[in-house]
Amino acid sequence: MIVKVNNLVKRYQDLIALDHFDMEVEEGEIIGLLGPNGCGKTTAINCILSLLSYDKGEIKVFGEKMTPNSYDIKRQIGLVPQEVSVFEKLTVKENIDYFCGLYIDDKKLRKQYVEEAIEFVDLKDYVKFYPKKLSGGLKRRLNIACGIVHKPKLIFLDEPTVAVDAQSRNFILDGIRKLNEEGSTIIYTTHYLEEAEMLCKRIIIMDKGRSLVSGTIEELKAMITTSEKIVVGFLDIEDEVIENMKSIPHVIDVEREGEDYIIKFENGINNLANLLDFIKANNLTYTKLHSQLPSLNDVFLELTGKELRD
Numbered sequence: 525m526i527v528k529v530n531n532l533v534k535r536y537q538d539l540i541a542l543d544h545f546d547m548e549v550e551e552g553e554i555i556g557l558l559g560p561n562g563c564g565k566t567t568a569i570n571c572i573l574s575l576l577s578y579d580k581g582e583i584k585v586f587g588e589k590m591t592p593n594s595y596d597i598k599r600q601i602g603l604v605p606q607e608v609s610v611f612e613k614l615t616v617k618e619n620i621d622y623f624c625g626l627y628i629d630d631k632k633l634r635k636q637y638v639e640e641a642i643e644f645v646d647l648k649d650y651v652k653f654y655p656k657k658l659s660g661g662l663k664r665r666l667n668i669a670c671g672i673v674h675k676p677k678l679i680f681l682d683e684p685t686v687a688v689d690a691q692s693r694n695f696i697l698d699g700i701r702k703l704n705e706e707g708s709t710i711i712y713t714t715h716y717l718e719e720a721e722m723l724c725k726r727i728i729i730m731d732k733g734r735s736l737v738s739g740t741i742e743e744l745k746a747m748i749t750t751s752e753k754i755v756v757g758f759l760d761i762e763d764e765v766i767e768n769m770k771s772i773p774h775v776i777d778v779e780r781e782g783e784d785y786i787i788k789f790e791n792g793i794n795n796l797a798n799l800l801d802f803i804k805a806n807n808l809t810y811t812k813l814h815s816q817l818p819s820l821n822d823v824f825l826e827l828t829g830k831e832l833r834d
């Protein structure tokens with residue numbers, strides 16, 4: 525186990541930011557720490573890294589107790605913080621070199637690592653730029669380069685794609701996969717569930733400072749009652765007919781989403797056939813009909829009664 529957190533409690537005055545939070549991370553995985561704004565993701569990371577003190581609990585990293593002075597452990601960790609944290613008075617290259625120098629003494633190796641990090645985030649054309657001249661997406665890339673330049677074994681990325689355009693976002697996600705393929709263990713916090721689904725082998729869902737559930741995406745989806753959703757765009761349908769739809773076998777609920785109706789089924793056979801029979805019997809016409817598997821948002825919704833996205 526590369527990270528083991530037990531019963532972590534962190535208070536900010538009266539506010540309980542972490543409420544007996546648990547987490548385990550195995551070497552080589554990309555684990556997603558997923559939860560709504562304010563659920564405690566950043567606080568958890570900062571406690572694990574000993575950047576914040578905490579009230580109760582135990583944290584082990586690489587099998588050893590983590591303390592503010594655990595320099596040998598810290599050397600093997602990279603942090604890409606949520607807020608871009610670079611020096612405005614240093615150029616792109618000088619920033620990356622500065623962060624590398626915090627961990628790498630050997631001059632030749634330091635130079636090589638800086639070049640490799642620039643290459644990795646594709647900032648070759650911007651090495652002499654000052655951060656204020658970079659777009660939001662490029663600044664995020666610089667932030668990533670500064671966090672990973674010393675080739676850490678364990679990397680924390682705290683919402684690295686917030687406020688970046690789609691192109692930079694894909695670039696960042698591909699980069700994270702590459703870091704993982706090269707051997708780094710990744711802890712990735714986000715409130716974008718699609719990102720977690722695309723990237724992470726295992727997910728911990730957090731809410732109100734606690735870890736609600738953890739598992740692979742398939743395991744999480746198997747935990748909830750909804751096993752299938754059928755989306756139908758009906759032409760002219762009356763409320764009474766919608767209400768009757770709830771008596772089709774295995775239907776849990778029918779929800780309206782814009783022009784569409786989402787019919788949620790629990791596990792059962794012939795769900796689609798039963799729905800088509802109902803449509804025929806009621807003479808209904810539809811513009812579209814397709815089946816969807818439950819999403820992580822459905823898992824979160826069922827566990828907490830609210831949407832993951834704010």
Ligand SMILES: Nc1ncnc2c1ncn2[C@@H]1O[C@H](COP(=O)(O)OP(=O)(O)OP(=O)(O)O)[C@@H](O)[C@H]1O
Nearest residue numbers: 536539541559560561562563564565566567568715
């Ligand atoms: N320094 C602080 N002083 C007081 N309260 C704080 C402090 N830092 C965080 N909090 C509160 O603690 C809770 C957890 O915050 P945290 O930033 O860890 O959540 P998060 O899941 O990372 O949120 P986000 O997705 O918005 O980054 C929130 O209610 C937040 O307002």
